[in-house]
Amino acid sequence: MMSSTLPARPIAAAAALALSGLLLAGCAGGASTESEAPETAISADEELHAMLPADVQESGSVVVGTEAGYAPYEYMDTDGSTIIGLDIDLLDAVTARLGIEYTLENVAFDTLLPSLDAERFDLVVAGMTDTVERQANYDFVDYFMADQAIIVAAGNPEGIGTLADLCGHPVSVLVDSTQQGILEAQSAECDEPIEILTQPTDSDALLQVQQGRTVAMLTQEATGRYNAAQIGGGQAFEVANTESIDPSPLGYVFKKGDDELVAAFQAGLQSLVDDGTYGEILASYELESSGLDEITVNGADE
Template sequence: MASKKLMKAGLAGASFVALTALLAGCASGDAPEADVSEVAVDDAAVALLPQEIADAGTLTVGTEAYYPPYEYLDADGATVIGLDMDLIKAVGQKLGLEVQIENVAFDTLLPSLDTARYDVVVAAMTDTPERQENYDFVDYFNAGQGIVVAEGNPEGITAEADLCGKAVSVLRDSAQQGILEAFNSDICASSPIEISAQATDNDALIQVQSGRAAASVSQYPVASYNVEQAGGFELANEEPFQPEPLGMAVAKDNELSAAIQAALQSLVADGTYTDILAAHGQEGGAVEEVTINGAE
């Protein structure tokens, strides 16, 4: 007979697998998706494309598909869907390009721009002044931050300052990790947060589920989605804090940034942008003007 300790470990492992499967995709096959197949080409935006991309006829996109509602896997376990994917497919339509999407680890995305593995990274990535030193960001959405805790909120966390002195999990190399590190130099200087950086947002949630972390910090739409989809969690903060622009990342000083900006602005003008956000229940993060490197 297995020991109680081993049985408990097995049950815990099973629950972690269930959590990952639930948050990685929509098992019921009814995931929201906007139809962008009828989006018309915008000739003015096409004229801004770098010649090599126009000649290739393809836009290569890097993402990390474990961050719903922005990007995640469909019921087939392979197709990447979500708000960002609908937007970049619509951008491709505006630019007359085929969109090819590759799902890889988040912390490899920006380095892959350095080697030209991708033309653009679309992964709900926060535009920051630090990232702007090496990349350009076409800002298309505004998102604040959310704190996910275990159901019942045993640590009584309601705001950022309550994270001080506690173990907090976060996606590795994310803007949220940077936010927590900034807290440790400011509001948490006397009682630093123990930051647990994880490979995926699912892994960060597992740290909360297992009790290894008191909370996990992610973008508010992601935090809300995870709480709604998986049992055993709740949002600690009623209102998002520290809103930041999200941007599609392109290699520095690449003409592609202007083409994507023009395509996104065209989607705003014809209403497709609003339709896509509404399909995913994210109208609250809409922008009226698409900017480049708008973070301050």
């Protein structure tokens, strides 16, 4: 595995890097890179390091699973192998604060939790929504509040504005995502159900809209607005909804029972909130409005 540092980079500088042609081709399953502490001046905290499980303190490293097709959270740099994004910058910062390194493994989204179950990873960092259903099997350290976005072709030819407007239409979405569940719940209330087309990556779901196979896709707001602003010079897509849709926390995901690791990462992230590092990273992506003042565990209540 390659060893590399992944310093924070502003969204403006990284804007087109998530796209190849018009759309990112998606994740390359099984790709792996290793990161050391970031080049930013973040000092390790001995008390926080001592909170880590003994085996992590001894090895000095954790294995992190992700899916690098979800800009601006995590996506491939122009070299096609380095994973960058908001989640990576935060991960660089919190592992530096904890005094450890990490190995980052890039796999398909729907294999992340099974791989965590199989102990391939110590944690998952992939813009994953904290839900009560998922809390039955996993613990979440929540670090971000994410709304949802309905993405349509520029001009919004079907006049979509709400989830109810999707009834009777084909709509694409990332497979096994929270957004798929939102569509399924809405479809159950429709007179004519939504034709839900699940896709292996968020980019594939957007491609369905671009090619006219679906009238819309549902995704996290940060990802939707990012893509709408970047693809085709901002002229190919738009965000259709003007009101909030199911704002939910995103979290680092841990196996149940890894209480020491959960507590250490919660405390490490909170220290970044308290000293302003967290806010600076979010501001570099113009996402500070979605930041949290308190890092919580299993904060979702639905």
